[in-house]
Amino acid sequence: MGSKIADWLDERLGWRSVWEAIFLRKIPKVNWLFTLGSATLFVAVNQAITGILLTLYYVPTPDHAYNSVQYITNEVAAGWLIRGLHHWGASAMVVLTVLHMLRVIFLGTYKYPREITWFTGVFLLIIVIGFGFTGYLLPWDQKAYWATTVGTKIASVTPGIGDWILRVMRGGPELSAVTLARFFGVHVWVLPSALMALSGLHLYLVIKIGISEMPGKDD
Amino acid sequence: MNEKKEIDRRSFLGMATWAIGGLIGAGFGIPAIAYIISPATRKDEAQDWIRLGSVSKVELGTPTLFKTKIERQTGWITKEEELSIYVLTENGRDFVAMSNICTHLGCRVRWISDQEQFFCPCHNAGFSKSGEVVSGPPPRPLDQYQVKEEDGQLYVLGG
Numbered sequence: 494m495g496s497k498i499a500d501w502l503d504e505r506l507g508w509r510s511v512w513e514a515i516f517l518r519k520i521p522k523v524n525w526l527f528t529l530g531s532a533t534l535f536v537a538v539n540q541a542i543t544g545i546l547l548t549l550y551y552v553p554t555p556d557h558a559y560n561s562v563q564y565i566t567n568e569v570a571a572g573w574l575i576r577g578l579h580h581w582g583a584s585a586m587v588v589l590t591v592l593h594m595l596r597v598i599f600l601g602t603y604k605y606p607r608e609i610t611w612f613t614g615v616f617l618l619i620i621v622i623g624f625g626f627t628g629y630l631l632p633w634d635q636k637a638y639w640a641t642t643v644g645t646k647i648a649s650v651t652p653g654i655g656d657w658i659l660r661v662m663r664g665g666p667e668l669s670a671v672t673l674a675r676f677f678g679v680h681v682w683v684l685p686s687a688l689m690a691l692s693g694l695h696l697y698l699v700i701k702i703g704i705s706e707m708p709g710k711d712d
Numbered sequence: 713m714n715e716k717k718e719i720d721r722r723s724f725l726g727m728a729t730w731a732i733g734g735l736i737g738a739g740f741g742i743p744a745i746a747y748i749i750s751p752a753t754r755k756d757e758a759q760d761w762i763r764l765g766s767v768s769k770v771e772l773g774t775p776t777l778f779k780t781k782i783e784r785q786t787g788w789i790t791k792e793e794e795l796s797i798y799v800l801t802e803n804g805r806d807f808v809a810m811s812n813i814c815t816h817l818g819c820r821v822r823w824i825s826d827q828e829q830f831f832c833p834c835h836n837a838g839f840s841k842s843g844e845v846v847s848g849p850p851p852r853p854l855d856q857y858q859v860k861e862e863d864g865q866l867y868v869l870g871g
């Protein structure tokens with residue numbers, strides 16, 4: 494029965510070849526360090542699921558942000574868990590992305606024919622950091638407020654255009670409702686779109702080119 | 713049927729992967745559902761006696777409108793809400809307190825004195841002065857509050 498449905502669907506969707514290409518592809522003999530990318534992907538999915546759930550209650554305005562976060566944490570069933578997963582997942586994202594990158598550097602797998610995989614990966618790291626930076630403000634507590642005050646101020650020391658960058662980031666000279674709204678918009682729309690597009694390409698290339706072998710002594 | 717099925721390493725790992733994946737899925741799914749439906753499962757707040765105003769304001773034989781403010785906690789917001797209640801008495805001793813919320817789909821009804829009827833503008837419903845449905849789609853009479861009179865003041869039980 495199950496396999497009949499699978500056949501029926503396969504005839505129309507061709508899902509088996511996709512499945513095989515993704516999950517049954519041949520890989521060289523490698524070690525556990527090669528799972529860091531998958532681990533990053535797993536945590537990214539965690540961030541997406543818990544992030545979407547958080548927006549059901551979170552309100553990105555100065556008069557509601559803090560209270561809505563407290564409401565999630567203390568009043569909503571499993572709210573502490575969803576928020577906790579998103580909070581710790583955010584740190585795990587940065588750590589895993591960096592470890593994944595280090596593996597690629599040390600095994601030299603950024604070279605031909607994987608340059609595009611590497612560069613999309615570099616942008617993905619920047620996106621992950623952008624997520625961390627914008628997400629940090631959203632609880633709108635003292636730590637969030639001052640961290641963003643300092644973070645945007647750091648950007649303002651850029652020679653020449655520094656002050657302009659600061660104003661664009663804050664949406665004005667001061668941290669305000671405008672800042673919170675735009676950080677939220679960037680965090681839940683701009684960065685996720687960019688992440689999906691780039692990680693789509695990144696994963697396509699991983700599957701298309703295949704993963705590299707462990708380099709030997711004389712490579 | 714005593715043919716023993718050999719489970720090789722590959723299919724064991726395959727099954728283990730599905731099992732772990734299922735556990736992770738449940739680990740997300742169950743809390744997620746609890747999280748989503750949580751506000752709907754909260755108990756309504758405790759009922760309390762709400763003061764409407766002086767008994768002497770109630771006109772004999774005509775529904776009289778009382779407006780009062782109550783505090784409601786919704787999510788993380790405490791807000792003042794206006795409660796409009798029609799009080800009717802025929803003898804000055806027994807009082808009926810009716811909600812102004814239409815029992816059809818929740819619009820607000822209004823007493824039209826020259827027609828001697830409550831009128832709901834949403835789907836043209838009419839209620840008699842004691843709250844019975846006279847015309848239109850509402851399925852039941854206007855809801856009533858428990859009322860009490862104390863020291864010349866009227867109170868209703870609500871929350």
Ligand code: FES
Nearest residue numbers: 814816817832835
């Ligand atoms: S809501 Fe009052 S008649 Fe429909």
